[in-house]
Amino acid sequence: MNDKPKILLHACCAVCMAYPFELLKENYNPVVFFSNPNIYPEEEYLRRRDELIKYCEQEDYAYIIDDYEQDKWTEYIKGLEKEPEKGHRCNKCFEYRLNRTAQKAKEKSINTFTTTLTVSPHKVSKNIFAAGEQAAKNYGLIFLAQDFKKHNGFLKTMEIAKLNNFYRQQYCGCEFSIKK
C-alpha cells in the first residue's frame, strides 16, 4: 500500500472500468464500486457483475458490490420510461447511481469519488458531472469530474477488454434501452 488517497470509482461494467482504473492509479488508490440496479434482466446484471469481479480478482483490485435493488431504481425513474437514450431518464439514472456511490464513499470514509460512465461515447459527460457534483454536495464529499473518453479513452478501454476477452453487452442496461 502506498500513501496515495483512496477514491471510490463507480463502475458500470468491466469494459468501462478497465482504462479509468489504470489512469486513476497514477494519483489514487481506487476502490471499484459496482452499483447498477438499472440493469435488466437479472441474468444480464449477474453477467456484468461477475465479469467485473473476475477482473478485479485477477488484477488484485479492491472492489465493493452494491445490493441489486431494481424496484427502487424503477420507482426513481418512474414517468420517464419512454424518454430516449441521453434524455431525462438517463440523467435520473446517473443521479441515482452517483448518490449511491457518494453514500458508500461516506460510509467507508473515502472523501473523493468518480465514475466510469464518462468513458462511453454514448453518454453526455456534462450531465454525468452535474449528477456527480450534486451527489458530492449531498454528502459533503468531492466529485472528480474526469472525462475518461478524452485522449482516446474509449479505444484504450476497448483494447484492454479485447485483451482480456471481456463479455461485451449490446445495450446500455435498463429494459428501455434494449433494442427491439
Ligand code: SF4
Ligand atoms: S439507457 Fe442507460 S443510462 Fe439511460 S436510463 Fe437506461 S441504463 Fe440508465
